[in-house]
Amino acid sequence: MPVGLPEFVDNPENRCPVILLLDTSSSMTGEPIQALTQGLQVFREEVQQDTKAALSVEVAIVSFGPVQLLQDFVTIEQFNPPPLVAEGYTPMGEAINFALDLLEGRKEIYKANGIQYYRPWLFLITDGAPTDSWQAAAARIREGEANRKFCFFAVAVAGADMETLRQIAPPERPPIQLTGLQFQPLFVWLSTSMKRVSSAKVGEAVALPPVGWGQITT
C-alpha cells in the first residue's frame, strides 16, 4: 500500500506589531506633515515587497495633536496610510500611555488566538516638547524596555525638545535626530528592520541596519 504524505496544520503567521506614534501638533504644519505622510506610503511599499514581512508586520498609528487612534492594527495588505492633519498641542504623555494600552490589548488578542509574535516596536516621531505630564509614561517606557516587553524608538524632527526625549527614551536607545525632513530614508530603514525581525530565527539577535537618516544623540 503506498504511504501518503503528511498533511499540514494551518497555523497563523507570526506577527510583528509596530505602533507609529506620530506628532501631528500644529508645529508640524506644512512641509513636515507632508513629508511624514509620504514616509508612510514608502513604509507600506517597502514592507509589501517582502513576502514574509507583508504577512507578519502589523501596523497601528496613534497621532497627537489630540490623541487619536488614526489606524488600528492592520496587516500591510490592508494598510492605507491615512491623511495626517496637523493641529493642536503635543500631549505626548497621554499618547504614549494610549499606545502602550493598545499594545497590551493586541497581545491579549494574539494570546487568545494562539498567534506567536515578535517583540513589538513603538516608534515615536516628534518635533516638539510634551505639553502634558509625561513622567509616568516615561517610567512605563523604561520599565517595559528593561523587561524586554517592546522596543521603543524616539525620532526627533528639528525643533524637538531633546532634553525631554532623552528622559523618555530608554538609556540604551537614545533619541535619534532626523536629518532635515528625511522621512523617506527613515521609513525605508524601519521597513528593512521589520523585514529582519519578521524573518529572524528562533533565539537570534537581530542586527539592525545602520541609521543613515539621522544622528544618534547620547
Place this chain on the structure above:
Amino acid sequence: MSWTTIARSAIGTRHQEQQLPCQDSTTVRVLGEVAIGAVADGAGSAAYADVGAKLAVETTLQYLSRTEVWLQRRQFSWSTLPDFPPVDLLHRLFSKAVQRTRQALHRQAQATDSTLDDFACTLLLFLATPYWLAAMQIGDGFIVVRSPYQSYQLLFQPDKGEFANQTSFVTSPDAIATLQVRLWADTPSFICAATDGVERVAIRFRDWTAFPPFFQPLEAYLEAASPPGPDESYLVDFLTSDRLNARTDDDKTLLLCRYQPSP
C-alpha cells in the same frame, strides 16, 4: 525487529541562500529493546551552531547508550526494570548527559579559541523501552508520542519566551536547572522528535496539540518498512520538498520510531 527507526535532517532554504551549513543534527540508536534518540538545533546567532548541535547529539547519545551497555553487561537493561524508573533518577540521568555535553562544548570552545555561546543549540533526548519512555527537552522543537489505541500527544509544552524568537539553549547558564523531564508510563508505539522548523506544520499553536494528519502517514511509513529499515528516500524527499519549504525556511529534522511487539 521490535523497533523501526529513522532520523534525518535537511537544510532550510534560508541557510542554503546564505551558504551556511545545516544547523540541525540528529541520531537514533537501538540497543536490544531500547531505543535512544537525540535531536539538536543550533542557534542561528551562534558562530559554530552546526558543530554545537552535532557534538551535543553525539555526546548525549554516547552517554545514554553507555548506561544501557553497562546494564546489558550485567544481564540487565532499561527495559527489564521491575517498575517505572523514578522521575528523579531520570532527572539525574539527563542532567548528567547535558553536563557531559556542556563539558564537550567547553573543550571545543577552548580548543578553537571561541566561547561556549558560539556552540549554542537546543536539545531533545529520549530513551524508550517497550513499556515506557523517558524524555528531556531544552529549548524549542517537539516530541510527540502515541501509545496503543491512543491519540498523538505532545510531550512538553513549548519552551518559548513571550516572543516568537526566544528560546533556551544547552549552553545557557541555567540549562540544567530549567531542563524539562517527563516519564511516559505506557508503551510508546510511535515517537516523533523534531526541530522547530517542522513545528509550524505539525503542531496546532492555538492549543499546542499534535495534528494527527501530519503524523499518521509517518507512522504508516514506518509500518510499511521491512528489514533492514525504512527506505530513506520517502523521508528525505519530504524534508526537502517544495511543499514543506514553502511553509518554513528553517532547517528541518524528523526522528521517527515505531515499536512493534515481536510476534
